[in-house]
Amino acid sequence: MMNQLQELEKQLLDDENDDEGDAVSVITNSKSEWSETIQNLISSDSPINPVAPSPTSPTSSSSSSMSVASPAAACSKQTIMEAASAISEGKTDAANEILTRLAQIGNANGNSEQRLMACMLSALKSRVNPVENPPPVAELFSKEHTTATQLLYDLSPCFKLGFLAANLAILDAISEQPNCNKFHVIDFDIGQGGQYINLLHALSERGSGKPTVVMKITTIADNGGDDRLKMVGDKLSQIAQRFGICMKFNVVTSLKLSDLSRESLGCEPDEPLAINFAFKLYRMPDESVCVENPRDELLRRVKGLAPRVVTLVEQEMNTNTAPLAPRVGEASAYYGALFESIESMVWRENSERATLEEGLCRKIANSVSCEGRDRVERCEVFGKWRARMSMAGFELKPLSQSVAESMRDRLNSGSRVNPRFTVREENGAVCFGWMSRTLTVASAWQ
Numbered sequence: 001m002m003n004q005l006q007e008l009e010k011q012l013l014d015d016e017n018d019d020e021g022d023a024v025s026v027i028t029n030s031k032s033e034w035s036e037t038i039q040n041l042i043s044s045d046s047p048i049n050p051v052a053p054s055p056t057s058p059t060s061s062s063s064s065s066m067s068v069a070s071p072a073a074a075c076s077k078q079t080i081m082e083a084a085s086a087i088s089e090g091k092t093d094a095a096n097e098i099l100t101r102l103a104q105i106g107n108a109n110g111n112s113e114q115r116l117m118a119c120m121l122s123a124l125k126s127r128v129n130p131v132e133n134p135p136p137v138a139e140l141f142s143k144e145h146t147t148a149t150q151l152l153y154d155l156s157p158c159f160k161l162g163f164l165a166a167n168l169a170i171l172d173a174i175s176e177q178p179n180c181n182k183f184h185v186i187d188f189d190i191g192q193g194g195q196y197i198n199l200l201h202a203l204s205e206r207g208s209g210k211p212t213v214v215m216k217i218t219t220i221a222d223n224g225g226d227d228r229l230k231m232v233g234d235k236l237s238q239i240a241q242r243f244g245i246c247m248k249f250n251v252v253t254s255l256k257l258s259d260l261s262r263e264s265l266g267c268e269p270d271e272p273l274a275i276n277f278a279f280k281l282y283r284m285p286d287e288s289v290c291v292e293n294p295r296d297e298l299l300r301r302v303k304g305l306a307p308r309v310v311t312l313v314e315q316e317m318n319t320n321t322a323p324l325a326p327r328v329g330e331a332s333a334y335y336g337a338l339f340e341s342i343e344s345m346v347w348r349e350n351s352e353r354a355t356l357e358e359g360l361c362r363k364i365a366n367s368v369s370c371e372g373r374d375r376v377e378r379c380e381v382f383g384k385w386r387a388r389m390s391m392a393g394f395e396l397k398p399l400s401q402s403v404a405e406s407m408r409d410r411l412n413s414g415s416r417v418n419p420r421f422t423v424r425e426e427n428g429a430v431c432f433g434w435m436s437r438t439l440t441v442a443s444a445w446q
Contacts, residue, residue, distance in 0.1 A: 076105050076113060079101060079102050080329075084124065087324065088323065092128060095124070099124055102117060102120070103121055106119075112339040112340045113336070115357060116336050119361040120328070122361060123361075124369075126369035127369045135365050136366050137376065140377070144359075147355060149359055151356040154194065156341065156345070157421050158433065158439040161442075164410065165313070166311035166313050166444075167202055168399075168403050169311050169397070171203070173272070175206075177308075183273070185216070186218050186219075186265055186274070187220075187276045187278075188276075188277065189219075189279070190217075190232060193236050195276070195278060196236055197235075199215075200215070200243050200245055200247070203243065203245055204244065212244065215245055215246070216248040216266075217233075217248070217249050218251075219232075219249075221254070230251075257294060257301060273308060274307060275305070276311050277310065283376055283377055284378075286378065288320065295388070299392035300392045302392075303394060310394060310446070311443075312443050312445060313442045315334070315379045315440055316440060317334045317380075318379070318380060319331055319377075320378040327368065334437070334439070335360060335363075341421065342357070344418045345418065363377060394445040397428075397444040397445055397446045399425065399429060399430050399442065401425050404425035407430060407432070421433070422436075428443065
């Protein structure tokens with residue numbers, strides 16, 4: 001199954017013919033083949049004939065290189081790839097020897113390149129000897145990791161602007177019904193609610209002289225709900241009241257996918273519905289993990305809710321079904337760019353930055369060291385999300401050039417503007433990146 005998935009991934013990403021293209025430009029005319037192959041893999045009772053895995057790295061089309069690397073940086077990345085190859089081939093002694101050399105390069109307190117090397121070293125050690133160096137699994141569900149993730153959203157423009165682009169897509173979809181002064185947003189992972197503080201502010205700016213807007217937010221609590229969600233709801237309600245917006249906050253607890261419906265979510269027949277998937281789906285298992293495929297099932301059931309818009313924001317990284325060595329290369333390039341971009345925005349002595357980067361190290365280690373259900377985060381590039389959304393019955397609702405321009409204005413309005421951050425509209429989505437490396441992509445669907 002994994003070999004067929006990797007071969008199909010190669011075809012979707014068109015590795016051999018797109019060496020310099022960004023992943024957002026991936027052609028998705030193969031979506032019917034993707035759908036047919038996935039269904040065959042899931043439903044077939046007969047043995048699957050293995051397909052030889054492609055020798056081409058699937059990372060070649062997932063993004064352009066982040067920058068022209070220095071000789072030292074290139075040497076470090078080459079050492080990482082040598083270690084990954086040795087581990088893939090089962091050459092434990094050779095891998096340990098390479099990791100010993102890598103330990104002389106990595107420095108958790110050094111520059112962004114050295115800190116990345118320290119994280120990759122820890123991740124590869126977990127891969128070689130998971131007993132002595134257990135990889136993080138449960139840690140990705142801890143309060144410490146939730147805090148680190150929230151700091152990433154708050155401090156990195158590429159993530160913060162992704163949330164804002166999703167808000168604009170929601171507002172644009174709602175404004176298509178000018179006589180309707182209410183709408184309902186379903187969020188499957190509301191976090192600390194920061195996205196909706198910005199949405200309430202944008203609503204207040206648009207609502208001058210118009211009837212009071214009624215905004216309903218429903219969030220799903222997998223663990224039965226907790227005090228955190230109550231605090232989020234209270235905070236948003238206070239802000240909404242200050243802005244003159246009537247807001248209703250609901251928490252739906254322990255909802256099974258099979259029970260997902262407009263009724264179970266408290267949707268009224270005449271209210272426009274928006275579904276927000278901002279950095280949510282990459283943590284859901286797909287067909288490469290289990291035949292139930294919760295990721296695609298959720299998309300199909302959401303389509304059945306008849307939403308006016310579905311917003312999708314994801315990291316632009318191809319580490320889901322990629323074999324170990326290409327996955328290590330992709331993680332190294334992606335997080336290298338992310339470390340470098342954070343260093344340009346946040347002082348090294350900042351305690352929040354240390355917490356954020358500890359979270360990034362856990363993400364790297366889980367992506368590199370773990371397989372199956374233990375690999376919590378399974379990122380994909382936009383071309384593959386586009387195929388998944390199409391399979392579920394959605395059509396791309398292109399984000400206008402004005403959305404990209406608005407995000408670019410936001411980026412340039414900060415006190416520490418760095419021209420190496422990029423915002424661009426491409427193929428109906430808005431891409432946020434560091435230099436030539438796309439880090440996040442925001443899109444809208446209907």
